[in-house]
Amino acid sequence: MASIAPVATSRRWRKPPLIRNPLVRWVTVIGALTYLVLAIQSVTVNPERLARGIQRGQRILAAFLQPDFVSRWSDIQAGILESLTMTVIATVIGIIISIPIGFGAARNLAPLPIYLFCRALITLSRTFQEVIIAIVFVVMFGFGPFAGVCTLVFATVGFLSKLLAEDIEEIDPAQVEAIRATGASWLKLVTYAVLPQVSPRLVGLGIYRFDINLRESAVVGIVGAGGIGATLQTAFNRYDYDVASAILIVIIVLVMATELISGVVRARLQ
Amino acid sequence: MLRLQHVSKRYPTGNQALKEINLTVPEGQVVALIGPSGAGKSTLIRCVNRLVEPSEGQIWLRDTEITRLSTRGLRHIRRRIGMIFQEYALVERLSVMENVLSGRLGYVNFWQSWLRRYPQADVDNAFQLLERVGLLDFVDQRADALSGGQRQRVGIARALLQDPDLLLVDEPTASLDPKTSRQIMRLITELAQERGLAVVINIHDVPLAQMYAQRIVGLRAGSVVYDGPPEGLTTAQLTTIYGEEDWDRNRQADPADEDAVLAMVAQDAGQPRPAL
Ligand SMILES: Nc1ncnc2c1ncn2[C@@H]1O[C@H](COP(=O)(O)OP(=O)(O)O)[C@@H](O)[C@H]1O
Secondary structure, three states, rough: OOOOOOOOOOOEEEEEOOOOOOHHHHHHHHHHHHHHHHHHHOOOOOHHHHHHHHHHHHHHHHHHHHOOOOOOHHHHHHHHHHHHHHHHHHHHHHHHHHHHHHHHOOOOOOOOOHHHHHHHHHHHHHOHHHHHHHHHHHHHHHOOOOHHHHHHHHHHHHHHHHHHHHHHOOOOHHHHHHHOOOOHHHHHHHHHHHHHHHHHHHHHHHHHHHHHHHHHHHHHHHHOOHHHHHHHHHHOOOOOOHHHHHHHHHHHHHHHHHHHHHHHHHHHHH | OOOEEEEEOOOOOOEEEEEEEEEEEOOOEEEEOOOOOOHHHHHHHHHHOOOOOOOOOHHHHHEEEEOOOHHHHHHHOOOOOEEEEEOOOOOOOOOOHHHHHHHHHHOHHHHHHHOOOHHHHHHHHHHHHHHOOOOHHHHHEHHHHEEEEEHHHHHHHHHHHHOOOOOEEEOOOOOHHHHHHHHHHHHHHHHHHHHOOEEEEEEHHHHHHHOOOOOEEEEOOOOOEEEEEEHOOOOHHOOOOOOOOHHHHHHOHHHHHHHHHHHHHHHHHHHOOOOO
């Protein structure tokens, strides 16, 4: 290679702009700014309402600093028990349903029609947020924990079968081939070559889903699907902010406790 | 015993892995299948138990035409064909005993297999085989706790517990050190002789094949190019199988790659690599 000759004049260099055409560039910038100003103006901020809101906020905050566990303790207790019951039932049923769906949704195990069907179910379940599903179930079955259990089962199935199917699709095919070569039927193939490879993850995911369900059970209660969320909603409606505060604290403690326990259990499993 | 007639295999990707293979293996014979990688060795042995479906041709085991069997019939014939794999293919999270007993999956019913309640005769045989391969002390260990050589012994015990007539062996020593490789080859051939099994072994280590097999079949690009005794494998024959000329041409076909490698080597020699 020839050596580079020293350059007499120093050459200028600037980072090239994102949009090369200067006209397009400036029109874009000015357009965006105009839109922003107009958008801010369209949000009518009513100073009077703002002030009232802040006042109310202060009252709520004051009440929250003095949580009242005592006066409605039996309601709170009943709510928690209901939530826990909902969570346990929904998680167990959810796991039982998601295992076959998860196997059906694994491309390396299921024939195409079954695969597509199971994938469609999973997508349906995952498309909607729990609260929306809860509203639908409340409309179908009326207020109460049954609607809540249905919601949680539905959400659990979407979550668990998807992750299970993905796990199954990543198993070591050599182990499957070896068991198939012994003359094993499909069911034996699944129990000997697939389950041992995915069961630790399945148990871990099940426990993880348990603590998601506990959290969700509080949320779906707010739209009328039973549990501690319903108790919380009642407290807010009665302006019992101190009771609401107590409930929130109970929920936080409960969720933290299950998270801690599930973390320990899952760590042990590995 | 085992008879392949006009067996061809073309993968959906268009790869013609096997072309018109004709092969007969009599009872008690140990055949080594050699050839460069991609020659179709593992496709060939997988066609025998139809882990890979042959596209054309017939395969017979004794009086059964394997290629015509239904799913159920195929499961039954697979019990008569033991298979040993390259990376052992043990179920890692199951114990040694469970892995060995899985050789009986084709015989027991679902609940027996699910509850691990195998017939006493099967358990006795499993213990006997584990003793024979020297793994009695590892019965309840998990398979992933074993060394490579030990795992392959479990694989051998699993295949033999099927009580097969035919043993298909796919690169049994590819992940083992030379000494263990010999021990494994000796074990397989001894056990096969004791039981009078026909054996087809895929192997790329030619000296090892010559040492333990009674017959060598050389495969190249999906066709049989050598079929004879181990002594008959001359340098010329090996060239036909492994193709020296091809090797040279391939190298010349990609001079850019070679230059790049040379440049990298030169650079490495010039400047010490930064420590990682
Ligand atoms: N599952 C597969 N799909 C498509 N082509 C394959 C597949 N398995 C093997 N082949 C092709 O078939 C040929 C033979 O491969 P293989 O039987 O694995 O050879 P060997 O065991 O001698 O290395 C190769 O060209 C390989 O690319």
